[in-house]
Amino acid sequence: CAWSIERPPGDTAGCTFCHTSSEERCSTCHQRHQFDPKVARHAEQCKTCHWGKDHRDWEAYDIGLHGVVYQVNKWDPKQFDWTKKLAEADYVGPTCQYCHMRGGHHNVQRFGTVYTSMGMSMADRGAPIWKEKRDRWASVCDDCHSPRFAKENLRALDEAVKDAGLKYRETFKVAEDLVKDGVADPMPKDLCPDWSGQHVWSLKIGAYHDGEAYGGKSGESGEFRMSNCSDIERLCFESVGYFQTYIMKGMAHGSWNDATYSDGSFGMDRWLVNVKQDASQARRLAAIEKKVGITWVPESFWKTGEWPDQLTGPYIVKNHPGKTIFDLCPDPGWLDTHHAPAEEV
Numbered sequence: 001c002a003w004s005i006e007r008p009p010g011d012t013a014g015c016t017f018c019h020t021s022s023e024e025r026c027s028t029c030h031q032r033h034q035f036d037p038k039v040a041r042h043a044e045q046c047k048t049c050h051w052g053k054d055h056r057d058w059e060a061y062d063i064g065l066h067g068v069v070y071q072v073n074k075w076d077p078k079q080f081d082w083t084k085k086l087a088e089a090d091y092v093g094p095t096c097q098y099c100h101m102r103g104g105h106h107n108v109q110r111f112g113t114v115y116t117s118m119g120m121s122m123a124d125r126g127a128p129i130w131k132e133k134r135d136r137w138a139s140v141c142d143d144c145h146s147p148r149f150a151k152e153n154l155r156a157l158d159e160a161v162k163d164a165g166l167k168y169r170e171t172f173k174v175a176e177d178l179v180k181d182g183v184a185d186p187m188p189k190d191l192c193p194d195w196s197g198q199h200v201w202s203l204k205i206g207a208y209h210d211g212e213a214y215g216g217k218s219g220e221s222g223e224f225r226m227s228n229c230s231d232i233e234r235l236c237f238e239s240v241g242y243f244q245t246y247i248m249k250g251m252a253h254g255s256w257n258d259a260t261y262s263d264g265s266f267g268m269d270r271w272l273v274n275v276k277q278d279a280s281q282a283r284r285l286a287a288i289e290k291k292v293g294i295t296w297v298p299e300s301f302w303k304t305g306e307w308p309d310q311l312t313g314p315y316i317v318k319n320h321p322g323k324t325i326f327d328l329c330p331d332p333g334w335l336d337t338h339h340a341p342a343e344e345v
Contacts, residue, residue, distance in 0.1 A: 002202070002223035003237070006195030008310045018049040038082040043070055043095040050096070053242045056249045056258065061096065064255035069093030099140050111137065125158050157251040160259055164244045167268040171239050172203055174279045175232045180213045183286040184230055188215035190298035192228060193313030196325040202233055228308050232278050235271045243267035 004015040028049075030040045039045065043061065051058035061067045070093050073079040079092040086097060086104040100111045125134075134154060141150030178184040179201050188194075188201045200216035202225040214222070224237045243263050250258030258264055289296055301308075308314060312325075320328060 002195045003226045003241075006225055006312045007227060011310075014052075037085075041082050041086065041089075041095065041097050042074070043067075043097070046096040054245055056246050057096075057253070059262075060246070060249040060253040060255040060258045063257055064250070064253045066093050066254055070095060094140075094144070102140055111140065125161065153251075153254075157248070160247050160251045160265070161244075164247045164265065164268060167272050168240050168244060171236050171268075171272050171275050174275050175203060175236050178232065178279055178282060181283075182213075183282055184232065185282060185296075186230055186298045186302045188222075190302050192303050192308040192311060193317050194222065194225060195312045196223075197313050197316035197320075198222075198324055202229055203236055228302065228311065232275050232282075235275050235278070239268050239271040239275075243271065 004012045004019075009016065027035070029045055030036070031045075047058045062071070070080075070091075073092050080095075081089070084090075086101060089098060091098060100108045102111065138147065138150040138154060141153070175184070179187065188199045191199065194200060194202060198216050198220055200220050200222035201214040202222045204214040204222040205224070212218075216222075224241060226234050226237045226241075243265075246262060246264040246267065247259050250256065250260070250262075250264055260266060288294075304314070316323060316325060316328070
């Protein structure tokens with residue numbers, strides 16, 4: 001993601017540890033010096049990677065109903081017999097592994113949320129393309145609950161995500177209008193180059209660029225960034241990248257606190273208010289400057305400085321003039337996070 005690859009390696013050690021050093025290795029979950037299935041079946045084994053602001057899985061599980069059942073019973077072998085294979089497990093409450101690796105299946109994506117469709121994008125969650133995954137989710141709940149209970153909770157998740165989407169759209173629209181009207185401070189052209197070496201507005205995602213008001217050329221896409229950008233852009237990023245995921249993860253794991261209070265829906269409310277307030281002040285200031293004849297020149301610290309000069313974009317522009325990340329990586333399939341083979345999901 002841009003907020004990781006746009007920055008120097010030492011600044012994103014946490015990202016790198018999980019997304020490069022640890023992914024797809026047996027020793028990530030089984031521990032190199034304690035390669036024991038009994039250990040790997042504990043929910044805490046997932047905690048190293050699956051927690052934090054933009055993937056709040058552990059927190060949602062731990063303080064949810066299922067996590068509480070697990071925490072107060074995990075030492076009792078009658079309630080959680082770790083010697084049994086997952087296919088034979090009869091736990092008193094679900095663990096991460098029980099649901100996401102049901103029956104011992106190692107392809108966790110079979111029960112994954114798939115951010116771009118199931119929680120963070122304006123997708124029709126009831127569309128036929130998702131039916132198999134949704135039915136599979138409900139079937140896991142059926143191990144302990146009635147089919148009606150599982151489907152009702154899935155519908156509750158749908159409603160929570162839909163409501164979050166209303167705030168998502170409104171927050172981004174306020175920010176987008178500032179950019180299109182040329183009163184955002186700073187504008188994309190006033191920043192140092194983004195992670196790709198371009199000057200595209202970071203919240204204009206996807207190849208549906210419909211004008212140069214967002215910077216760049218037709219067809220070029222931006223991607224979320226939270227460093228060296230306007231405060232409104234950062235607030236928009238955090239609203240969807242953090243708080244909307246809290247809502248989705250909280251509802252999916254039975255953590256109503258996460259979905260609502262712990263910067264879930266209440267957090268999105270707060271950031272929407274902040275974006276509106278900032279936008280109102282920006283427009284009033286622009287009107288005053290126009291009336292008194294002030295031509296504002298953006299501060300140079302947005303384009304260069306000890307910190308911005310360490311970002312990926314300036315490095316590309318300096319060392320490969322006229323090139324972008326896509327020119328340097330002619331087969332950018334490794335950048336595509338939106339599509340995966342159907343059999344994998």
